Amino acid sequence: MRSDRIRTTGRDAAPRGRDVAAMARAGEEAARETGRFLMDHLHRDFSVALKGEINLVTEVDIAAEKLIVSRLTSAFPESVVLAEEMHSDAARGAVTWIIDPLDGTTNYAHRFPVFTVSIGLEVEGTIEWGIVYNPVLGEAFTARLGGGAFLNGAPICVSETDSLGAGLLVTGFPYDIRTSAANNLNYFRAFALRAQGIRRTGSASLDFCYVAAGRFDGYWELSLHPWDCAAGYLIVREAGGKVTDWHGNPGSVYDRECLATNGRIHEEMMAVLQETAGLNPGSR
Secondary structure, eight states, X not given: OOOOOBOOOTTOOOXXXXXXXXXXXXXXXXXXXXXXXXXXHTTSOOOEEESSSSOEEEHHHHHHHHHHHHHHHHHOTTOEEEETTTBTTOOBOSEEEEEEEEEOHHHHHTTOSOOEEEEEEEETTEEEEEEEEETTTTEEEEEEXXXXXXXXXXEOOXXXXXXXXXXXXXXXXXXXXXXXXXXXHHHHHHHHTTSSEEEOOSOHHHHHHHHHTTSOSEEEESSOOHHHHHHHHXXXXXXXXXXXXXXXXXOOTTSSOEEEEOSSSHHHHHHHHHHHHHHOGGGO
C-alpha cells in the first residue's frame, strides 16, 4: 500500500550528520541480529498464512519485524516506522525507518535460501542510509548518501556491460499475476528476446544490490513497495548506477515501477519497456 503522507510533530527533528552515523550503526546491528534470527528459524516449524491468493506471510516475518522495530524505536524514540507487515500504512515522520524484515518470504517458506533483511533510513523525505543483509551468505550491502556503496565494508560498483544484448537482467512478478493484465509477462518476453539472460531471485532488495555489485546489469519491476526498495535505490545510485521510473524520471521509493541499471544500458532497457507498453496499453 502506498503511503505518501509525512507526519511532523513538535518532537520530530532531522538528525545531524553524526546522528545519521549513529542510526546507521544501530540499523546495521538490527539487520544482522534479525538475520541471525531468520537463520535460526529457517529449518524449524513455523506457521504460514495467505495475505492474497499467492502472497504469503509467516510468523517469522512478524516476529522479525517486531525485533527490528523494538531495537530501532527504543534507541531512537523520535523516529517512526514504515514496514511491510504491521506498519504498512504508517504516516512518515521527519525520521522514518523503512523496513522489510524478510524480503523473500515465499523463498523462506519453502526453505529456499535466498532472502534478506532490508532497512532504509529516510530523513525529511530523503533516503540517507540503507542496508540489505543476506544472512545466508553473510553479505551486508550498505550505502550512505554521498558516501558510496559497500559490500561488507569494501566499495562496490556497477558493471561495465554496455549493451542490452550482453546484459544479464533480473526481475520479479506481482502477487496478482493470475488475475491482472499488468503481470510483467509481456516485458519478460520482450527482454528475454533481447538480453543475454534473465534471472529471478524472489527478493527485490537483493536484485537492487546485485545490480550495484555488478552481478546483474539491469533490473525492472512494476509492483514494488517502499520497503522493497528504500535501501536498494540508494545502494545502486551510490555504486554508480541509475534508478528511474520507466519514463526516465528520477523516481521515488514510493513509486510502483522501477528501472535500475548500470547506467550504460539504461536507455536501451527503457526503450524496450516503452515499446512493449505501447503494444499492450492495458498491461500497466
